[in-house]
Amino acid sequence: MMSHPITVNLKSGNSLKQFTATNSSGNTIQLSNDGTAPGPMEAVLMAAAGCSTIDIVMILEKMREQLHNVEVEVKGERREEIPRVYTSIHLHYKLYGENLDTAKAERAIKMSLEKYCSVSLMLEKAATIDSSFEIIDVK
DSSP states (O other): OOOOOOOEEEEEOSSTTEEEEEETTSOEEEEESSSSSOOHHHHHHHHHHHHHHHHHHHHHHHTTOEEEEEEEEEEEEEOSSSSOOEEEEEEEEEEEEESOOHHHHHHHHHHIIIIIOHHHHHHTTTSEEEEEEEEEEOO
């Protein structure tokens, strides 16, 4: 099985508590440990939400569902002792669309978290991951 190497670079910013991470395409995200940007562990939750949502949107589009918008709230619980890894993560999806099929939405979320989302599958090795969702009908 071939691996797919990925390289990112991280540089300190205005202080040694602020950082800019850059991928090979030149896209950046800010990280910090002083509250001026997301911390690395918050970025992990953001990555789980982003990865799974990208999958869910693609799956629902293939199912011909009329999805207009998505919001995700992620809550993570961490160990008290060092290393303070996540022990549980809950993702709550708000799916906005026209007459969205509940069974299809549930299936898309399950497929993402159990089969396609590399971030959640990697995190699952350390944390229990579960999800919930609600559908908001919009015209």
